[in-house]
Amino acid sequence: MTLGHQPSMFDVAEEAALTPLRGRVRRHVLSRGAWVDHLPGWVTGSDEVLEALLGDIGWRADRRQMYDREVAVPRLLRWYGRGEVLPHPLLAEARTALDAHYAPELGEPFVTAGMCLYRDGRDSVAWHGDRLGRSRTEDTMVAIVSFGSPRPLLLRPVGGGEGRRFPLGHGDLVVMGGSCQRTWEHCIPKTTRRVGPRISVQFRPAGVA
Numbered sequence: 001m002t003l004g005h006q007p008s009m010f011d012v013a014e015e016a017a018l019t020p021l022r023g024r025v026r027r028h029v030l031s032r033g034a035w036v037d038h039l040p041g042w043v044t045g046s047d048e049v050l051e052a053l054l055g056d057i058g059w060r061a062d063r064r065q066m067y068d069r070e071v072a073v074p075r076l077l078r079w080y081g082r083g084e085v086l087p088h089p090l091l092a093e094a095r096t097a098l099d100a101h102y103a104p105e106l107g108e109p110f111v112t113a114g115m116c117l118y119r120d121g122r123d124s125v126a127w128h129g130d131r132l133g134r135s136r137t138e139d140t141m142v143a144i145v146s147f148g149s150p151r152p153l154l155l156r157p158v159g160g161g162e163g164r165r166f167p168l169g170h171g172d173l174v175v176m177g178g179s180c181q182r183t184w185e186h187c188i189p190k191t192t193r194r195v196g197p198r199i200s201v202q203f204r205p206a207g208v209a
Ligand SMILES: O=C(O)CCC(=O)C(=O)O
Pocket: 114, 116, 125, 130, 144, 153, 186, 187, 188, 200, 201, 202
């Protein structure tokens, strides 16, 4: 992968490491049983994780049907199922830490890791909720760790209402929980600003997609 990436001037730690979650994650309560937890800078030394993810890890370009034509999905995708070895050890540590922190509330472990590569500002994901699996009918959590160029995650209530905006920078954590996938929608909008690559790593419980 030959995407231009400038090492961060702010994240000078050499080895990737996690900072504590307890007492530092801030919960933002949304409406109708939805919430978002946010922890900027959860991972330090994120450059080495980004470098690994920008390597040849099997990114694929997807296509989808849009009315009568097939169009390219504007981002690259890589899906890690249960038991698949993740491309950097920090990611396995992150999943373990998320399990330890959220298990009492979630009641089950995070199992899959979906990854999206936004190559530049033209890549995006449109408004949606993750409602293909159990999340269509059940409360759940989707934990996202972001690497690379900052991009905002926007949220809005289904059916209209005031939205929310969470900036997602290098090493930041955001967790969408409760009814968020059913009662709210989220997106990563395109931008005309010159931005470098961003990779989103999404941890989900089994059967949530
Ligand atoms: O890029 C992100 O952090 C969000 C990705 C997302 O919403 C999805 O893949 O369903």
